[in-house]
Amino acid sequence: MNKIEAFLKEHRITEVECMVSDLTGIARGKIAPTAKFMSEKGMRLPESILLQSVTGDYVDDDVYYDLLDPADIDMICKPDDDGIYLVPWAIEPTAQIIHDCYDKHGVPIEMSPRNLLKKVLRLYAEKGWKPLVAPEMEFYLTKRNDDPDLPLQPPIGRSGRQETGRQSFSIDAANEFDPLFEDMYDWSEAQGLDLDTLIHEEGTAQMEINFRHGDPLHLADQVLVFKRTMREAALKHDVTATFMAKPITNEPGSAMHLHQSIVDAKTGENIFSNPDGSMSELFLNHIGGLQRYIPEVLPMFAPNVNSFRRFLPDTSAPVNVEWGVENRTAGLRVPDSTPQNMRLENRLPGADANPYIAIAASLMCGYLGMVKRIAPSAPVQGRAYERRNLRLPFSLESALERMEQCRDIQEVLGEKFCRGYIAVKRAENENYKRVISSWEREFLLLTV
Incomplete structure (x- = not known):
């Protein structure tokens, strides 16, 4: 019995929140019954979530397709034995498990923030x-x-x-x-x-x-x-x-x-x-x-x-x-x-x-x-x-x-991470500039 299986059994977990961190730090993933989680030993997620902005938007197509597969393929997300935590506020016994992101060949995805920290370490x-x-x-x-x-x-x-x-x-x-x-x-x-x-x-x-x-x-x-x-x-x-x-x-x-x-x-x-x-x-x-x-x-x-x-x-x-x-x-x-x-x-x-x-x-x-x-x-x-x-x-x-x-x-x-990160932050900045602020309405509405 591995560490995760033992944890789920000890705490009688019925649901598992399988999650990865996107660039913003938002936990993205899937919620699965424990039996399904144990049978699959992980999950698949669109790799596009790693180029998703805080507003839910994506970078321009020319940047997107240059950094990710244009077919919007899945990445393979594998649970980390040391990344398992309870969800104490949940009604049913629930665990949250942090996953790492890999491509189909088992190579770590460069755009993953957790993989980035591992690279530096x-x-x-x-x-x-x-x-x-x-x-x-x-x-x-x-x-x-x-x-x-x-x-x-x-x-x-x-x-x-x-x-x-x-x-x-x-x-x-x-x-x-x-x-x-x-x-x-x-x-x-x-x-x-x-x-x-x-x-x-x-x-x-x-x-x-x-x-x-x-x-x-x-x-x-x-x-x-x-x-x-x-x-x-x-x-x-x-x-x-x-x-x-x-x-x-x-x-x-x-x-x-x-x-x-x-x-x-x-x-x-x-x-x-x-x-x-x-x-x-x-x-x-x-x-x-x-x-x-x-x-x-x-x-x-x-x-x-x-x-x-x-x-x-x-x-x-x-x-x-x-x-x-x-x-x-x-x-x-x-x-x-x-x-x-x-x-x-x-x-x-x-x-x-x-x-x-x-x-x-x-x-x-x-x-x-x-x-x-x-x-x-x-x-x-x-x-x-x-x-x-x-x-x-x-x-x-x-x-x-x-x-x-x-x-x-x-x-x-890595050039890919830097380009992707900068592209996402520029997309967010452009989104921000489209919103008219209360300061503009207060000081410019009747004065300019």
Whole structure:
């Protein structure tokens, strides 16, 4: 009896949600009775879902047919033994199982976000390195809203009142939603998610959940499952949980901060620190690689038009790739820690980023810095918000242009993935530009 079969039998599972992550991070797939799932040992899905935009649209035919089979063929999706989780909110005993995507010859599909992360992790393995990551997920709780033209409002807590003002790190403000978080923690424990602390963040009804450090692929899976879990717990309590990067005007954005370190695969020693506890040359090169390549892969951290609203001035987000020790105004922060826990915190990724893609991009930038021996700039002292060197692109359009022109990135990630990802994001951007905003109606309707 294999691991999946044993799990399904132990929990008396009657239905299986077979899922893969698309480029956005949406779980797509099929729901099957357990008996059918076990007889087929996987599923087939149209490979076209990997070129599907967040609106459900696809890229232009000339791009589509150049990247995928014009016959819109199926890909073979195989379950991962380590990607099985319960669905605690389901009425019937249900499991969700993450699948990997292959073509009919058993070759991994390049456009799959999970395969992309595996590809980057293989580069580290070839060097005898093992990356560790710890994501921090920020999100907002809001009132239910069925009209997209209306601004989001804070939800009503146990006190019967809406939260007002900034309640950073307030225990009582977080406890306003204690019944919701009790369900979230119970469901997360049932799924084996490695959650650590709950924090009330700076924004109104903005929260943060931290994960314990671990294997990057496993943590990316967990973030995918956690986002589903958090949304379901919120809906049960008649509120909404959103991971948009900037859902509310004049409130801070939501990030997915990534703590990352590397250990020697054989000894388990942290290669970011020297025996005397100082930063190693490899660590400095890792930082240098992030500084050099983050501006080229920013769409993988900030994938939507809304993502760039988080980078506007005075939004509490570091719009730079400076680095510094214990400096939260820098895009790359080195927390004060013991030598074995020496790590870097990449503060650029948004909460709306696909976890597989964002983690792959962050680790890839550091990897290139290490193999190319890229030296970092001097660490920043004091506030880094006003720094203008190493400037990031200002918009999704300009960021996509920079990603398209970077040959180093395409060599590592694959030209097909880069072309497909850029094409999907451009299609989404064109779709966005067709919508007339409330700002235009408010300020232009009777004045121009």
